[in-house]
Amino acid sequence: MIQTPKNIAIVGSGLVGSLLAIYLRKLGHQITVYDRRPDIRKVAFSGRSINLAMSDRGWNALREVGVEEVIKELGIPMDKRAIHLVGEPEYYQKYGKEKEAIWSISRGVLNRRMIDLAEEDGAIFRFEEKVWDIDLAEATIYTGESDKGKWDAYKHDIVFGCDGAFSRVRHKMQRRSRFDYSQDFIDVGYKELTIPANEDGTHKLDKYSFHIWPRGKFMFIAMPNLDGSFTCTLFLPFEGEISFENLTTKDEVKEFFNTYFPSISQIIEDVTLDFFKNPTSAMVTMKCFPWTYWNKVALVGDSAHAVVPFYGQGMNAGFEDIYELNKIIAKHGDDWETIFQTYQTERKPNADAIAELSYRNFMEMSSKTADANFILQKKIEKHFSLKHPEKWLPVYSRVTFSDRPYVEALALGDAQEEIMAHIMKMPNIEEIWNSEVVENKILDLISKSENL
Amino acid sequence: MIQTPKNIAIVGSGLVGSLLAIYLRKLGHQITVYDRRPDIRKVAFSGRSINLAMSDRGWNALREVGVEEVIKELGIPMDKRAIHLVGEPEYYQKYGKEKEAIWSISRGVLNRRMIDLAEEDGAIFRFEEKVWDIDLAEATIYTGESDKGKWDAYKHDIVFGCDGAFSRVRHKMQRRSRFDYSQDFIDVGYKELTIPANEDGTHKLDKYSFHIWPRGKFMFIAMPNLDGSFTCTLFLPFEGEISFENLTTKDEVKEFFNTYFPSISQIIEDVTLDFFKNPTSAMVTMKCFPWTYWNKVALVGDSAHAVVPFYGQGMNAGFEDIYELNKIIAKHGDDWETIFQTYQTERKPNADAIAELSYRNFMEMSSKTADANFILQKKIEKHFSLKHPEKWLPVYSRVTFSDRPYVEALALGDAQEEIMAHIMKMPNIEEIWNSEVVENKILDLISKSENL
Structure with missing residues (x-):
């Protein structure tokens, strides 16, 4: 036209x-x-x-006007999550199939x-x-x-x-x-912090990972920059026992990081500098x-x-x-x-x-991660998905590594939730979660579902 | 203090x-x-x-500062609904117990x-x-x-x-x-119209009624004024087959009233005057x-x-x-x-x-009134409520003739809906709706409900 x-x-x-x-x-x-x-x-x-984490939809839009390649030069592909738990070595979760990555920019x-x-x-x-x-x-x-x-x-x-x-x-x-x-605000705020580069310009953490320190109601994340630094975000409730409201002095902030994020305290020389310089923002x-x-x-x-x-x-x-x-x-x-x-x-x-x-x-992150049922459900989904990857595409993959409409991803998520609601009601599910009975039941429910 | x-x-x-x-x-x-x-x-x-329909909560607030009586002089008590169906004589529904009324002001x-x-x-x-x-x-x-x-x-x-x-x-x-x-707008608008008084200053319809002409997706209501007139409201979808959008000429408006509200056409000399003078408002x-x-x-x-x-x-x-x-x-x-x-x-x-x-x-009025299941459900509720008035207080009464918190009225409504969901699933409910079996089932469900 x-x-x-x-x-x-x-x-x-x-x-x-x-x-x-x-x-x-x-x-x-x-x-x-x-x-x-x-x-x-x-x-x-x-x-x-x-x-930012540029994923397939973003790249598609850039490719269409021929600027994908010049923008890729500004980013670093992250093909996995690096999970940091207190007192444990970090471990990695691949995002998807070979070459599937989100890009930190x-x-x-x-x-x-x-x-x-x-x-x-x-x-x-x-x-x-x-x-x-x-x-x-x-x-x-x-x-x-x-x-x-x-x-x-x-x-x-x-x-x-x-x-x-x-x-x-x-x-x-x-x-x-x-x-x-x-407009609906959530009761969690965020603050930007920076993990500086090593003196030789290299990264202090694995460069090709999206780093997460999950702590239930709060978490810390870090994404790599080209200059060797990481741009980090602390997500924390505005009010409550552990909250921005209760972190008002340098000592309180130091204590907070030493307790919950000791590995970060070690690589940021003085975490309180960014903390009091940068604003706390709402979402x-x-x-x-x-x-x-x-x-x-x-x-x-x-x-x-x-x-x-x-x-x-x-x-x-x-x-x-x-x-x-x-x-x-x-x-x-x-x-x-x-x-x-x-x-x-x-x-x-x-x-x-x-x-x-x-x-x-957000709800999963802030209120369900400590819930034993939720953890078990995620374990069952992962177990099944590994055995039948073609039958259980994680919603995250459908959103991130696909250009199918978001409504389809939501419908997929709802259908999976419905199936898992049945599964979680099975007697003794805590014990039989990795059994063939559960596997067959999921297969059966999938065959009856319209959105899977 | x-x-x-x-x-x-x-x-x-x-x-x-x-x-x-x-x-x-x-x-x-x-x-x-x-x-x-x-x-x-x-x-x-x-x-x-x-x-306005002043009900108990409004009167309570006026009474507290001693102005209830002077304001009552401005109003007319309506102790019933007058329902006007096409081609049938109007019939009346009492709002509640003796002396319970809402006041038109x-x-x-x-x-x-x-x-x-x-x-x-x-x-x-x-x-x-x-x-x-x-x-x-x-x-x-x-x-x-x-x-x-x-x-x-x-x-x-x-x-x-x-x-x-x-x-x-x-x-x-x-x-x-x-x-x-x-802010959420509904897709129905409204327009004010007036039914004038008789020449001798009396009302053209029963003075002590809230008049309703329900027509499924649209309706007309009339509330009495002291001067013998009625202030009326036409509720009608903005768009669609029968809608404000499709009533743009005098002939269309006349035809619309003649078809759906013939009794109103008879008592308003020229309904098109108000219709084109008054604005269509959103809710x-x-x-x-x-x-x-x-x-x-x-x-x-x-x-x-x-x-x-x-x-x-x-x-x-x-x-x-x-x-x-x-x-x-x-x-x-x-x-x-x-x-x-x-x-x-x-x-x-x-x-x-x-x-x-x-x-x-609003949803009941605009989309459920033509639904056979909904009509049956309301019939069962009414039948039961007449037999056991102390066990089934209509939500309308709890809202209108009480000063108990609105949250309780909502909880009451939810509890009744839950019971009726069970009842409506009973086999052959269309035939046994006024039987003792249904009555006893409701009584049983009430005894198990926490909010009733």
């Missing part, structure tokens, strides 16, 4: 905004990207980001490169341009120094809101009637609908669907939005109303599905 | 704002009520309100009187004072002609947000981290948390919990907020932080419960 070049505004120069700029430039549109923040290429990173490094690429393709970036209002019907955005000062008006044909979980563009849509919206699930306004405005990425980070799919889902949107554009040419309708109708159920999967992973 | 007089702002001069002003004046506080709209006593009503008439009463008690009302911003920590509100114009600052000790489902006060709280929020369930900010700001009524109107409890729930808040104030004196904490902790689950009950009533 023919595309008439449009004068398009993208609000937000983050990962999704930059990639969308690249896609739309390739279609011949005139692109202006507005961002209220300074050019990320000229300032230090914020110290509040979790390293620094958000800042990636974002800088993506903006470079979009600029090379001809997108115009206007940094420190604060958007305060949007006339949805006119696709006009208003920017200025302050909310109350003088505003400049920029008229466009189409506006894309790629301005994240607290989107200004969505904010404007939200004030209209019949706009469904929800939210945000859902809304509609995502579009007539043929004028559309939300893409976190502005349409923010998820908690426990599946590592936030950016991947946003990139997949663009990949799918591009396919829809190819079908409907200049009919932007149909493009936007189709886009939101097709993507919304998948966004809801990855939100649900991400939240479930 | 002693109360030190505070300088308190109430944002919103609606029903909840005015009643709260009366309560707080009685405790000796200095009260200023701000409202962006003109004085409702000096302008015509909006033509978009559903008449015009929102505008009630609001005017409540403002008078609050003013008599010494509350100051500042109308057409548009609140644009609130400094939560300082309890300072900013008002002005326009969002971008010059603002005046008013410093208070405490600010109450009683400014409804689209509250400005909440809007400010919502921008803080860890504020949970959701939303709004939930949020927290409701308070330290000892400075609290949300009361719809600003904290807006519900769909199908249980007639929106205003009653808001009035009960105030009644309960007053009890908490009596306990904790000047400790406003504890007062606000206790208030939100105690009220939030009840607000969620009435939201759920209201939504379920």
